[in-house]
Amino acid sequence: MYPLKFEELIASLEKLPGVGNKTAQRYAFSLLEKSHEEIDAMLEGIAGIKEIKRCRICGFLSDEDTCLLCRDDTRDNSTIMVVANSQDVVAIEKTQSYKGRYHVLNGLISSSKGIYPDELNISSLTDRIDENIKEVIIATSPTLDGEMTALYLNKILKDKNVLVTRLAHGLPMGASLDYADDLTLIKAMDNRRKIENE
Amino acid sequence: MYPLKFEELIASLEKLPGVGNKTAQRYAFSLLEKSHEEIDAMLEGIAGIKEIKRCRICGFLSDEDTCLLCRDDTRDNSTIMVVANSQDVVAIEKTQSYKGRYHVLNGLISSSKGIYPDELNISSLTDRIDENIKEVIIATSPTLDGEMTALYLNKILKDKNVLVTRLAHGLPMGASLDYADDLTLIKAMDNRRKIENE
Numbered sequence: 001m002y003p004l005k006f007e008e009l010i011a012s013l014e015k016l017p018g019v020g021n022k023t024a025q026r027y028a029f030s031l032l033e034k035s036h037e038e039i040d041a042m043l044e045g046i047a048g049i050k051e052i053k054r055c056r057i058c059g060f061l062s063d064e065d066t067c068l069l070c071r072d073d074t075r076d077n078s079t080i081m082v083v084a085n086s087q088d089v090v091a092i093e094k095t096q097s098y099k100g101r102y103h104v105l106n107g108l109i110s111s112s113k114g115i116y117p118d119e120l121n122i123s124s125l126t127d128r129i130d131e132n133i134k135e136v137i138i139a140t141s142p143t144l145d146g147e148m149t150a151l152y153l154n155k156i157l158k159d160k161n162v163l164v165t166r167l168a169h170g171l172p173m174g175a176s177l178d179y180a181d182d183l184t185l186i187k188a189m190d191n192r193r194k195i196e197n198e
Numbered sequence: 199m200y201p202l203k204f205e206e207l208i209a210s211l212e213k214l215p216g217v218g219n220k221t222a223q224r225y226a227f228s229l230l231e232k233s234h235e236e237i238d239a240m241l242e243g244i245a246g247i248k249e250i251k252r253c254r255i256c257g258f259l260s261d262e263d264t265c266l267l268c269r270d271d272t273r274d275n276s277t278i279m280v281v282a283n284s285q286d287v288v289a290i291e292k293t294q295s296y297k298g299r300y301h302v303l304n305g306l307i308s309s310s311k312g313i314y315p316d317e318l319n320i321s322s323l324t325d326r327i328d329e330n331i332k333e334v335i336i337a338t339s340p341t342l343d344g345e346m347t348a349l350y351l352n353k354i355l356k357d358k359n360v361l362v363t364r365l366a367h368g369l370p371m372g373a374s375l376d377y378a379d380d381l382t383l384i385k386a387m388d389n390r391r392k393i394e395n396e
Contacts, residue, residue, distance in 0.1 A: 001288045003261040005246040012243025015236070017228040025285065030215040031247050032259075038213070039248060043241055045210025048203040049229050050237060061230075063201040087223065090199045 057128070059104035059121040061086045069093075069102060076100045078134040082125065082153060084108050084141065092139065100137075103128065108145040109152055115145075117152060126156060135163040142169050142187075255326070257302035257319040259284045267291075267300060274298045276332040280323065280351060282306050282344065286337065298335075301326065306343040307350055313343075315350060324354060333361045340367050340385075 002010070006028060013024035031039065054060070055067035062068070069075065069089070079100030083089055089102050105120045129136070138153055140146035150166055157164050169187040171180055180188070200208070204226060211222035229237065252258070253265035260266070267273065267287070277298030281287055287300050303318045327334070336351055338344035348364055355362050367385040369378055378386070 001266075001291055002284070003250060003259050003266065005249050005261045006259050008243045009247050009250075012240045015232075015240055016225045018224075026216075027214045028247070029283075029285065031244070032250065034213075036248050039244070042210045042213055043245055045206045046229070046237070046244070047241055049207050049226070050234050051203050052201060052207075052230065061201050061204050063203045068199075068201065085227075086200070087227065093199055 054104075054106065054121075057124075058102050059106055059124070060089055060102060074099075077132055079137060080125070080128060080133060080135075081137040081139050083139045084146065084149070088139065100135075105140075105149070108140060108143075109149045110145040111148070112145075120149075122153070122156070125153075126160070129157070129160045129162055131161075133162050135165060138164065138166045142167075252302075252304065252319075255322075256300050257304055257322070258287055258300060272297075275330055277335060278323070278326060278331060278333075279335040279337050281337045282339065282347070290337065298333075303338075303347070306338060306341075307347045308343040309346070310343075318347075320351070320354070323351075324358070327355065327358045327360055329359075331360050333363060336362065336364045340365075 009028045009031070010021065010024045013019060013027045014021060016024075019027070031042075034042075051063055053062055053065070055062040055070055056065050057070045058067060060067040060069060064071075076099050080103050081092065081098060081100060082103045082105065083092070084105050084107060086104055086106075089104060092098050092102075103121070103125045105122060105125075107115055107120050109115055109117055109120065125136075136153075136157055138150045140149045154164050154166075168191060169184070170191055171177065171184065171188045177185075207226045207229070208219065208222045211217060211225045212219060214222075217225070229240075232240075249261055251260055251263070253260040253268055254263050255268045256265060258265040258267060262269075274297050278301050279290065279296060279298060280301045280303060281290070282303050282305060284302055284304075287302060290296050290300075301319070301323045303320060303323075305313055305318050307313055307315055307318065323334075334351075334355055336348045338347045352362050352364075366389060367382070368389055369375065369382060369386045375383075
């Protein structure tokens with residue numbers, strides 16, 4: 001129905017995750033409203049992705065050999081937080097409550113998806129553990145794959161002279177108790193803490 | 199937080215309609231999984247938009263001077279259906295129930311958005327009306343802007359020797375009567391038809 005070039009445009013946009021034909025059409029029509037300069041700027045932005053690498057040290061996104069965070073001398077070298085993806089680093093950084101180093105696995109061990117430890121950025125993690133590292137915080141999501149990955153990491157780190165911790169599980173802040181699922185409630189009860197008197 | 203090239207990519211994707219920072223990030227990470235060849239194919243698809251024109255006759259999208267539909271000799275030259283956008287042409291064509299010509303206004307008259315008739319593809323419509331045209335079907339949406347545009351078109355076409363019709367308003371097929379809004383119910387009652395005995 002549409003001219004060939006337009007169909008090709010729609011097909012290109014359908015490659016984005018969760019974008020079906022209808023959404024791709026909507027995107028295509030909005031691009032049609034843009035000037036050639038705006039389209040060129042967008043093409044340049046997308047083409048830039050070909051220059052993005054993974055940091056040699058931690059695996060986070062970088063446009064140089066090492067990433068911004070690994071190059072930052074002000075950060076605490078004694079802790080490493082292990083996360084699944086680069087998005088997680090950004091989420092933690094937004095809290096401004098962690099000043100240590102990161103290690104990005106770029107995935108999780110998954111029996112259902114057939115992802116094995118050797119496909120992840122794990123060996124470079126064990127290489128990073130030396131006498132300076134006091135604590136490794138495993139910050140994978142509390143999902144099946146996240147838990148499995150945490151168990152595996154704990155196993156390979158246990159011979160190293162380092163404290164291995166895991167982010168706490170419990171009720172999310174601001175949520176209603178009766179909306180929490182059973183597993184979360186059980187974890188919240190198991191991990192209950194004494195209220196400190198000040 | 200992210201490397202500059204990645205932030206630029208996210209900014210480019212945020213230009214798409216309804217795409218906020220979160221969705222743009224999701225798109226950006228999915229593009230990161232793709233090979234350079236796939237990215238190049240996508241860039242080519244998007245760049246193709248710069249070659250898309252509007253048909254000289256009807257205003258529909260085209261990569262030549264005239265569009266596929268205007269070049270089609272098998273279509274009925276005696277009726278013109280007037281629609282707001284190219285998407286509407288595709289929607290009507292999908293029904294396979296109309297074999298006449300189209301005219302795409304590329305917008306609707308809108309007092310709220312400040313769109314006036316001279317900004318739309320209207321003058322070329324009146325130029326197309328000659329003794330061969332028997333009927334002009336106004337197929338703008340039954341919204342405020344659509345109704346206003348239909349009234350305007352009816353006014354400028356009334357001196358031409360041509361039947362001007364409007365798509366019927368009423369209950370949508372398959373919908374429940376008690377979910378219909380008041381205006382639709384009123385229109386459906388006003389436009390009630392005698393049941394034909396066969």
